[in-house]
Amino acid sequence: MYDVVVVGGGVVGCAVARRFVLEGAKVLLLEKGADILSGASKGNSAILHTGFDAPSGSLELACMQAGYAEYMDIRNKLRLPVLETGAVVAAWNEEELAKLPGIVQAAHANGVTDVRQIGPGEVLAREPQLGAHVLGGVLVPHEHVIDPWSAPLAYVTQALVNGGEVRRNTVVLSGHFANGAWRLETNTGPVDCTTVINCAGLYGDILDYRLTGEENFTIKPRKGQFVVFDKAASALLRTILLPVPTERTKGIVITPTSFGNLLVGPTAEEQDSRDRANVDEDTLRMLVDKAVELIPALEGMGVTAVYAGIRPATERKEYRVRHDTARNYIVLGGIRSTGLTAALGLARHAWKLYARMHERLTNPIWPQAPRLAEHCPRDWQFPGYGEIICHCEMVTRREIEAALSGPLPAQDYGGLKRRTRVGMGRCQGFYCNARVAEMTAGRFANPLAVGGAHG
């Protein structure tokens, strides 16, 4: 019997599991994928937002700001990186320029008081590689970049080493609430608990219906494609480059990554599928062209990776958070790209809604995240690493072995990549893929090698 079952191992679910474990609850996290972070959380722009442009007075803003503060507070204890970039909202035409004062005003209203408008000279002094036709910008000094996978992995790992549990490959099929307790039927057997927290992301509405029989909201999957440029590009931009938003979308961002690359994206494409994160050549070319238009020196720059993420948007803009007190059921739904920042804040919010008391952990264990950020010491800089397996990203055998063991070992290639960066560099596994196949043999349900080579 668990106090709380968290359904969904995305960044929100991981943060919620951590919060409830730290507060002393007996927690089980269920993830339908082979590994955590296999849905919306696997593809985003990795920005730690100040909330300067979030809807004023919204729960989203409150959770982002609480999440930002907590991330900064705990990140050294978990060895999580922050790449301090700041952001510039750049105006490229008169119409955009006219919107800048409004952006500053809104930021100040949201309590982000260090946001200010800067002229084209200051924009170019800060970022000399930008196209000279930039007309001005809004500087957001504390908008930063983090590692979008190490953070949630650290949250869920902290939950695990302090007594929480995680069950992967587990789908909640139905749920029944009676006498103050839930029984969840899953493909891996029944689970009993007092409270259910729905963090099911792209499947949040489906789970909601399975548990309540009501149609409270509808997920409208919105895909975003990204292009990652070679590390040589990282010298061309130090700051997150944001566009002036339109009514429809926040637009295409160019940003450094904590892995030392440059990222451009996302698009915003409505689609029916909740799990087809496919890319298409025309859109990828458009993203490359857009990046070259804003940073001309990117012309001819190598592309290291392409990917797409799917945001769990709903028919409404705001987060779909609901507490069904009669059924001990909390929904954290419709959490889109701001979720990476807001997750820790959402977890605190869910804890407040939960409103029960447990014996808080007095001296929790703080596990250390792997050393993946390029601006921080990497594992290969410490002796005894064995050998470099992935040369592009300098991933060591020691790191891969650690990711395949420990409290939450990687259970698929994507999970291993997110834990180590293996295969994520410019050659995309040309040199290391076979070696990784050998090292992971027998460990993944979907293995890299389909069998032995004959002959």
Added chain:
Amino acid sequence: MVDVAIIGGGPAGIAAALTLKARGVPRVAILEREGVLGGVPRHCGHPPFGVREFGRLLTGPGYAHRLAAAAEAAGVEILLRHSVTALKPGGGLEVATPEGRTTLQALRVLLATGAREAPRSARLVGGDRPLGVLNTGALQAYVHLQGLAPFTHPVVVGTELVGLSALATCRSHGIRPVAVVEAGSRAVARWPLGLFPRLLGIPVHYNSGIEEIIGHGRVEAVRLRDGREIACDGVLLTGRFLPEASLARLSHLAVDARSGGPAVDQYGRCSDDAYFAAGNLLRPIETAGWSFREGAAIAAYIADDLMGGLPAAGEEIALVAGDGVKFVVPQLLSRVAPLRGKLQLRVERPISGQLRVSSEEGVLYKRRISTRPERRILVDLGEMKPPGEAKRLLVEIVS
């Protein structure tokens, strides 16, 4: 401190080391990031390798083994699992080893880091991103180094020589390619090798490409540009080689966007005259034998240089790739008389016309050519009129 540090223990790097030792250079070190010397031929389990170097027909692994043994016998310092992480001006190297980080100062550094195929991402291939999408190099490492198969019935993209070699690799390891897809209207590899897929009974789709890879977890099918869908469990992306020039690109050295490799003069000397480059790092792509000879030739220049016998860098002539020309290597000529050596170039598209090297004063070299992108074109600098005071030579094809 070493006399010459060679980064990369493939054919070019080892040939250079052997030449330097033969010339009496005392301290020659090869820094190889893998645990074994040999480079890419290690996993090319097919002949022909080594005919010129060793006078016999070898497979890739056999050739790699011979190279490694020769380097050892010659007294080359072989530093395995040494990953160079940064190039500093004047020949200083930052190196990662399993025992810790270190630095190495060399009088001269030879970059010989080779080339690799363009991955799916760099080709911007659309669709899902399942397992089973690989380059030939990775496939060869699966079957030859690990004894594993990454798929059983892939679609093969590309008909360069390496693509055809990949078909052979597949067939000899129980993998049955279901189709070959080629963007052009005919096979890139020369006749009769282009007939190879047909001989194996594998359908070839010309003027086509992959519009979309389809698959959840693992490749299930590809959709071609004409809409046709082919069921398969893998996609093998062959050819489209790129110099592995990231060290140079992240350093102070000048890199040529056309060739993808460091810019060099006719001695293989980079923009920092402590650095030289040889082999497939200079340009995509030549055979192991070519890289071996190139490594040896440039090493001879390095040996000369160490004894003060190489013309100083400085007064240079820039070679500019003009119409129809994809790249020219070297990119610079040190102004010496007479000029010796060869220009290597490739074309961007199938083309016929007059290959011309000209300065502002006039045409220094011309000849009729009819060629295709995969073919090597050489211009003997000895046959070119002296460039006089020209600072810039244009290399173009005039139709």
